[in-house]
Amino acid sequence: MLISMGSHSSNHQRLLYYTKLLTSHVNQGRHEQALLLFRHMNASPELSLDPFVFPLALKSCAALIRPHLGTTIHSRITKISLLSNPFVGCGLIDMYGKCVSVSSARRVFDESPQRNIIMWNAMISLYSHSKDVSTALHLFDLVDVSPDASSFNSIIAALSESDDGSSKALAFYRRMEASHVKPTLFTLLALLPACVELAALNPIKEIHGYSIRNGIDLHAHLCSGLVEAYGRCGCLVYACHIFERMSVRDVVAWSAMISAYALHGKAETALAIFKQMELAKVRPDGITFLGVFKACSHAGLTNEALKYFEQMRTDYGVVADSDHYSCLVDVLSRAGRLYEAYEIIKEMPVKATAKAWGAILGACRTYGEVELAKIAGRNLFEIEPNNPANYVLLASIYSNAGRLDEAERLRKEMYERGMKKTPGSSWVVCYN
Structure with a gap:
């Protein structure tokens, strides 16, 4: 009797130890090790696994996308009658939702005999x-x-x-x-x-x-979010106040300040903040450079934009995406360097967006460049086939250049596609 009690106590201590170790593996993202430990625990007949163990193993299955192991664990849970435990049920819902399908998770949810708020939240979260x-x-x-x-x-x-x-x-x-x-x-x-x-x-x-x-x-993520929110809404004073009170400024906070000043036409301040960011040894990311390019665009700092674009790729290893290229095209287009912008579009490794072609088309009207406008317009018609603004803009460029037949042909094409020019509107306030 004493030996039996000692053995039971020993097994309980082993289970506690393994459960703590399993929890540590899962919380630290060591999911392969967690599942190896779970297999060892499950293969030990003297260990009576409890409801705390299975949700941990299911979480690792979900993280590693192991549906077969997850369904095996489900069978084991059914066999030892733990399906009624809401925490186990929550683990199953999460695993099926991430590894199999949301509908599979819903079946587990619907068949659960007891549902606490955690299970409801898990299912709502999956949807x-x-x-x-x-x-x-x-x-x-x-x-x-x-x-x-x-x-x-x-x-x-x-x-x-x-x-x-x-x-x-x-x-x-x-x-x-x-x-x-x-x-x-x-x-x-x-x-x-x-x-x-x-x-x-x-x-x-x-x-x-x-x-x-x-x-x-004072939470860093919230402060960064508030800096961005105030900045986007034009409240630069509030954005600055929060930014200056932050003890630790992450890349999100710095980027938000740069973007806020760029958005509101304060290019010099935006670029000065970028310099401060570099001095603070905070590594800029792709979003940071989008703010920098927008600042350059609004201030007409074309050569500076090209310099920052090269710095982004060589010094910081940021891979330029379609948004970065679109900003660079916009900077060059605004400065009248249309064919340089066109060369960038031809050489960029990603597909040019409507934003990039739109920047060129808009600048073509400003600088009276008809042939490049034709190329930009036709590309826009493919990307945005139902946007009448592109047809209207290209027709206007043709008209301004005296190419009335081409303008009329374009308007006819627009009519045949069933598109209409969006009428302008305005609010007029009358005072008596």
Whole structure:
């Protein structure tokens, strides 16, 4: 009897030790080691695995995309009757959603005998991350337990990232407030992009004030987000105030300040901040250089833009994408160096965007360059076949050059495609 108790105690201590080690492996991202340890634990008949072990193993399966092992663990869970444990159920939902399909995860969710808010949140999160926001919202309305901040956060984030979803994200946040659920740091971070998209200054101030009252205003990610939000909305004083109070300024914060000044035509200040960033030994990224190029574009600093473009690639190893090339084309086009811009488009390793061709076409009208305008226009017609503005602009260039037959032919082509020129409109305020 004493030997048996000692053996049981020893096995329990081993299980605790292995569980702590397994937790450490998973939390540190050592998922291969975690699964090797789990296999060893599962193969030991003297160890009675508990509900704390299986969610950890399932998390590693999800991280490594191991659906076969995940389904094997599911069978083991079923065999030892742990399906009713909501934490185990949550691990299964997450694993199936990431390794197999969201519909497979939903089957596990629907068949679960007990669902706590963590399981509901896991399922809502899967729909949100798969861009199926309507189903996420529908499931949210079916929640039969009290929702928490996580229930709202994934939907707010998904709405903020979706087309035309910014106002809906803000409305859903108001619903969160009405439910007396306290926002978290993740709520504020998810909501900020929607506020920026809407240029909604008051909600940004509201988020800022809430963060101060709740002691999260000094969080680096939130500070960087607020700098960007205030900067994009034109409140450079507020953006600077937050930036200057930051004890640690990451690349996001520096980039946000550069972009804010570039956006509002303060190119010299934007480039001065970039110099300060380099002196602070913060390594710029692709977004940083987009701000730098925009500053150069607004100030007509063509040679400087070319210098920064080369520096970006050689000194910092940043691979130029279509946005970087589009900015460079825009800088050259604005300066009248149209054929240099055209050469960049021909030689760039990525497909030229409508933004790049549009920059050339717009500059062709300014500088009366007809032949290059024709090339730019035809490329735009392929990229944006239903955008009448490109047809109208090219027809205007033809007309200004006295090539009326070509202008008329283009208008006829536009008519045959069923496109109409968008009428201009304005607000006129009359005072009595």
